[in-house]
Amino acid sequence: MTGTVRDPQEILSGVFGYSDFRGEQEAIIRHVVAGGDAVVLMPTGGGKSLCYQIPAIAREGTGIVLSPLVALMHDQVMALRLAGVSAAALNSSLAPEERRAVEAAYLDGELDVLYLAPEQLSAPGTVEFLKRGKIALFAIDEAHCVSQWGHDFRPDYLRLGALATEWPDVPRIALTATATPETHREITERLHLGEARHFVSSFDRANIRYQIVPKQNARAQLLSFVKGEHAGEAGIVYALSRKRVEQTAAALRDAGVDAVAYHAGLPADVRLNAQTRFLREDGVVVVATIAFGMGIDKPDVRFVAHIDLPKSVEGYYQETGRAGRDGAPSEAWLAYGLADVVQQRQFIDSGDGDQATRANQTRHLDHMLALCESVTCRRRYLLNYFGELDAPENCGNCDVCIDPPKLWDATIPSQMLLSTVIRTQNERGRTYAAGQHIDVLRGVGSERVTQMRLDELSTWNIGAEWSVAQWRGVVRHLVAVGLLEARGEWGVLWPSEAAKPVLRGEEQVLMREEVMSRASASGGGSRLGGTKRSAAAADLTPEQAEVFERLRLWRAAEAKEQGVPGYVVFGDATLAALAAHQPTSDEALLAINGIGQVKLERYGEAVLRVLAGE
Structure with a gap:
């Protein structure tokens, strides 16, 4: 879309149906609309998509969104179209005629948002093609994928730093929901965003x-x-x-x-x-x-x-x-x-x-x-x-805060286990996995034990009072905290340097009391107790809940007819608000979060009929 810059607040309410921005959304959006670069760290569900979708609509030209998965592109394109936004994607799933139609729409300035995979940008001819159109901004989603030492590195992201050279006057916004301080620095350096403004929201997902x-x-x-x-x-x-x-x-x-x-x-x-x-x-x-x-x-x-x-x-x-x-x-x-x-x-x-x-x-x-x-x-x-x-x-x-674990001084069994591991190395010249060491501690004989003369160790049978499950809990804890290492194909145990102060009695080992509890541990589905936490509609009255279910049935039929997920029509939170407030007019529908002008025109009459029980 071409023309003058549109007001972000008007787009938020008129297109997406929300009355207020959340957190730093407004500051991010206005900064990018004004032409600034941004690095955005925001938790999943915090509203990252609006941080580039609204500027893409507001600015002249097409917002290019670099996203790693076709599934995400498809769903976001469908959601944007249902909200009245001109959006498309270029990816490997398109038939040749579909690709030509998308390319023509971009060159004609008809698209607000165009999604591309990062590898698409490095394909022959893509840069030249994009330069023939007007670009409003570049949005680099899942930007943590640029981190070579991160958990989800993708080599194609390393090439995205070239955007700063090819389009020096086009604002860029990099967004992710998972970034340690080290990954944050890598995003900034590798994407050449040294002059960008950084917006770091809390990673807390309190719900x-x-x-x-x-x-x-x-x-x-x-x-x-x-x-x-x-x-x-x-x-x-x-x-x-x-x-x-x-x-x-x-x-x-x-x-x-x-x-x-x-x-x-x-x-x-x-x-x-x-x-x-x-x-x-x-x-x-x-x-x-x-x-x-x-x-x-x-x-x-x-x-x-x-x-x-x-x-x-x-x-x-x-x-x-x-x-x-x-x-x-x-x-x-x-x-x-x-x-x-x-x-x-x-x-x-x-x-x-x-x-x-x-x-x-x-x-x-x-x-x-x-x-x-x-x-x-x-x-x-x-x-x-x-x-x-x-x-x-x-x-x-969380489970620790709701049902705080009782701590138990596990120094003595830890010393028993560590001593057994060391003795099998020193006296028998062998290393073993957890099962053999636990058998020694519990005095469990077998042909293998006799052959290896493990029953002659001084730690034989000194831990018979504890079960196999309890001893495995001790092993797990010592491996987790770095006192033991599990090496090789068979997971043989090996003491670390950190184990020496424990063996000398200079350091204490504390672990959860549950590890050595004699109570049955066969369950474990949940240890939190209490009533189940409510979801989006569980706080409604019985009468409102009936309305909510009617709305859900209508939404399912509508979504099936259009071939889209139900939440693309309306999310559960919007349906719950409709059931709670039961608006009776178009004006009242627009006051519900998630209903903008286009969705009002598309669904308003049907929703009012459902609310009226028709």
Whole structure:
């Protein structure tokens, strides 16, 4: 669209249907509209998209959005079009005639927003093509992908620094929801944004409740969590292997949960069907590898569960951030155990990376383990990790704060275990995995034990009072805090330098009392107790809830007819507001957040009929 600069406030209300900006949105938008560069760090669900969409509409020319995934492009283009914005995408999914139509629309100045993949920009002829049109701004989404030492590095992002040279007078805005201070610096340097203004919002997602449980039977624990606390609600379950994804999805289906599997090894049509069902239907749970999720804009995901340990805090934060984008209460649930630690160490040791890469991967994993073993507020740890050092000590919305763990002095069993590991090395010249050391401590005989003369060690049978599960908890904790290392293919245990002060009695080892509790740990679906947190519509009266359900049925039919996800029509928060206020006129509809002029014209009459019970 060409012409004079439009007012951002008018676009916010007239196009997107919101009366007020959130946080620093207005400052960011007005800075970019005026031609300034910006680096924006804002949590998922904080409204990043509007920070470049509104300037793209307001400024003369077309806003070029560089986004890493086709799924994100498609959904955002459809949402913009339904709001009356001229938007399109150029990507590999387009047929030749569709591509020609998009290119012609761009050259004719008819597009407000054009989405491109970063690799598309480096394709032959793309720069020359873009220079033939008028560009309003460049938006670099998921900008953390430029960090070579980050968790989601993509080489194509390194080429985006050239935008500053090719288009020196076009404002650029780089945005991400996951950036440590180091990644923030890399974004600034590699994208040549040294003169940019930086907007750093709090990474806190206060509506997400964090919970990490000891892994006993991950599948049974997951079923208990999903069916007990999130029955009929949309969620994402992450697993590391494709086989585990398919088995878990099947187990959920067998238990009556509407679940689909998603991983890169499935046929394209199966993946598309799984993603489409998750986005467009209510209450679908997708079980996936980390190949799923970036760019998924579904606002009503009520939980994200991990049945395997994430590789980094950044990855964990980004994945859990896909829950509760609508601001309603949601949960991040993780089950983790010793096998997870050993498996991740093996992945690193057997990887193709050089020594520096393995060291970086180990550093990321160590931070993730520290989060899992933390006896202080989970949210505080996450915020500190991302550079927010003034976070409160108690968030009131994580398992540690809701049900504070009791600490137990585990120095003596830690010394027993460390001594056993050292004695097998010194006296038998061998190293063993956790199981053999636990057998020694518990005095469990076997042919292998006799052959290796492990029953002659001085630590034989000194820990018989504790179960295998309890000892594995001690092993897990010592590996997590760096007193033991799990090396090689078999995860053999090896004491670190940090273990020496513990063995000498100079340092104490504190761990959660639950590790050595004799109470059954077969559950683990949830340890938080209390009533289930309400979602977007749960605070409505019974009469209002009936109206909400009528609106949901209407939305589902409308979305199916248009071939778009339901939230692209209206989000749950908008439906809940409609049910609560039950407007009876066009003017009253415009006062509801999420209803702009175009959506009023498109849906207003139908919504008023639903509200009237017709």
